[in-house]
Amino acid sequence: MQVELISDGTSLEILNGERRRKVSRRSSHSVVQSLLSALIQRCGSGIGIAGTEWDFRLGAVDGSVTLLVPDVAFLRFDRLATLPRGDRERPTIAPDIAAEVWSPSNDRAFVESKIRKYLACGTTLVLDVDPRTRTIVAIDADGTQRFARDEAFERAGVPWLRFPVADAFAGVEYFE
Numbered sequence: 001m002q003v004e005l006i007s008d009g010t011s012l013e014i015l016n017g018e019r020r021r022k023v024s025r026r027s028s029h030s031v032v033q034s035l036l037s038a039l040i041q042r043c044g045s046g047i048g049i050a051g052t053e054w055d056f057r058l059g060a061v062d063g064s065v066t067l068l069v070p071d072v073a074f075l076r077f078d079r080l081a082t083l084p085r086g087d088r089e090r091p092t093i094a095p096d097i098a099a100e101v102w103s104p105s106n107d108r109a110f111v112e113s114k115i116r117k118y119l120a121c122g123t124t125l126v127l128d129v130d131p132r133t134r135t136i137v138a139i140d141a142d143g144t145q146r147f148a149r150d151e152a153f154e155r156a157g158v159p160w161l162r163f164p165v166a167d168a169f170a171g172v173e174y175f176e
Helices: 027-043 108-120 165-169
Strands: 012-015 018-021 048-052 072-076 097-101 125-130 135-140 143-147
Touching: 012 108, 027 048, 027 072, 027 097, 027 125, 027 165, 097 108, 108 125, 108 135, 135 165
Parallel strands: 097 125
Antiparallel strands: 012 018, 048 072, 072 097, 125 135, 135 143
């Protein structure tokens, strides 16, 4: 399955056959996305690779018509290496970590459906990131945990991923 582009260059996500336009990013969204990608990459250096707006063909995992584009994704090198070279650009496996950064135009029900799909297809950790409240909600097999900007992020399932939550939101105040 190939991501379709709309005439203005934005892409579509497909979840269980339902097509949705990828939301337009705002400056604060873009900044948080970049910072979070850099934090995850720094923490996971040598373990895997982080990327933004990376296509994951999750339909190959569960047989649905699904292609999701997390704002930030992390994929371990050992898992990436199991894929044929032709599938590495657009993996046919779930990311180890998927992060969705909120924009004003996000649809809560759709994002929650995406989170469930990531987890059902093998994602270890999903991050629900809100630049407005400067919070990160971690969702994994152990449950859900909310982290405020004055806390340190850490989860048992990904012991290598530790960072001050405030670092994911540095500079967002300039866009308020």
